[in-house]
Amino acid sequence: MTEQTKDTKDDIIRVQASNWIAKIDGDNLTQEDLSDFIEWVRRSPRHEEELKHQAVIWDTLDEILNVKAATSNKEKQSRTFSFWPMPALTAIAATVIVLFVIGISSFTPLDDTDSPLISAGIYSTQIGEKRNITLSDGSIITLNTDGEVEVDIQPDSRNIRLIKGEAFFKVAHDKSRPFQVTVGSAVIKALGTTFDVHMRDNKIVVLVEEGHVQLSSLLTSLIETELTQKNSKEPMTIAIISAGQSVTFDPVEDEVEKNNNADIIKKLAWRNDMLVFDGDSLEFVLQDVSRYTKQNFIITEPELRKLRISGYFPTGKTKALLATLEQSFDIIVTKIDDEYIYISRKK
Secondary structure, three states, rough: OHHHHHHHHHHHHHHHHHHHEEEEOOOOOOOOHHHHHHHHHHOOOOHHHHHHHHHHHHHHHHHHHHHHHHHHHHHHOEEEOOOOOOOOOOOOHHHHHHHHHHHHHOOOOOOOOOOEEEEEEEOOOOOOEEEEEEOOOEEEEEOOOOOEEEEEEEOOEEEEEEEEEEEEEEEOOOOOOOEEEEOOOEEEEEEEEEEEEEEEEEEEEEEEEEEEEEEEEEHHHHHHHHHHHOOOOOOOEEEEOOOOOOEEOOOOOOOEEEEEOOOHHHHHHHHHHHHEEEEEEEEHHHHHHHOOOOOEEEEOOOOHHHHHEEEEEEOOOOHHHHHHHHHHHEEEEEEEOOEEEEEEEOO
């Protein structure tokens, strides 16, 4: 390679890195953009090197432009923890620091790409594992940590049962065969769309990335049948969920809570082996993190549970999180045994 060719290639990489930073810093990054970004960084060590270099320049400019805002918000920021604290933390700063700390190689690629297509069976993941399941109709299930699904693809139907955990569904379009996901007494019906279903605290959370789905309840339908004395086996529709929306359904209380502005990037970051927190309580953060480890966290003081956490956290890096908590707050992390970890405030 001639010196001129090398310079041209370096210029191209420099422009690409700068463009990526501009796109991420613009606050309009889609899930597809994020996947493309990770793929670009993985492609060459030179890409990551230039990205870090450009990030330093951008962060310096951002700090200069926002120094007054950072000063005026100092008291407010002191109550908010970030895994990678900076004077003025931007989206690109947080993203690039992730690359500094854990390296892009720690992102786990999706598996089962070349596996045989699946029509029936029960499939599961262990704690900390993520798995892609490609169905015979072309649909793809991404099963998150400690999850389990049952698959039944027939010539006239496509039925999935989420037994436990969380799964993301990319549904192949087929009007003749509705795609149905059953979760307890709830039924989610879709034709061609992408959506996420999560069983948490005896509630069912459905989030739609593209298209729309119909959420129905077998239990609600059964109660309605008893009250009206009508003979109906069809589940009762309780919500239509469109792209960018989420619904939390409590089948026990028969309550539905709808969010029209769901944070798609934050909620689906697990697909890229990341957890994203934005002012969430320490209690919520540790509950989420505990899904990826066999260890249980016990917060000994009630006031610590409300501590606000913001930042990006790679799944499976529990030690890094706990170490950062100890360094940033008057917190002591005590490992009792292989199963329990106590989180307490320094005396």
